[in-house]
Amino acid sequence: MRLLILLCTLAFAAPALAQAPKPIDPAALAQAKVFLEKSGSAAVSQQMVSGILAAQKASLERANPGKTAEINEVIGLMQAEFAKEIPAMIDAMAAVYAGHFTKDELAEVTAFYDSPVGRKMVKEMPQIVxxxxxxxxxxxxxxxxxxxxxxxxxxxxxxxxxxxx
Known part of the structure; x- marks a missing residue:
């Protein structure tokens, strides 16, 4: 009977244990946010949003000829909504990096972006993308x-x- 209870407990607990995210070191998370800032990831995220909005605007203009003013108003509203979500996306991205790198490793990578070639990379990255x-x-x-x-x-x-x- 104890074996049956143990097996049932393991059967129900195993999926939960397998899905439990590994804990993130708060120091690594903080350093990951510094890395994302210095690497220009926020700017690239904004570039992605601009691309999405441009495509949406073109689609709306095809579907609604002659309604440019109204479309521009809606695109402005969409842009404001996207802007609200970018900080949460950056936080989620930082958690991914912090899950793969230690605080010290992230500090080393971040140091690259403080170098002249690192700053050039950040400057050139939107055009490269x-x-x-x-x-x-x-x-x-x-x-x-x-x-x-x-x-x-x-x-x-x-x-x-x-x-x-």
């Missing part, structure tokens, strides 16, 4: 077309359409 996204999109589209073309017989064999008629 924009350029690499363009490269990735171009290659992604090219590869997708080639893969779909190459695998067309497989789609046909399985009676699958690759797009709406």
């Amino acid at each position: 924009a350029e690499t996204l363009t490269v990735a999109q171009t290659f992604g589209q090219k590869i997708a077309v080639e893969v779909l073309s190459k695998l067309k017989p497989e789609f046909e064999k399985r009676k699958l359409k690759t797009s709406k008629p």
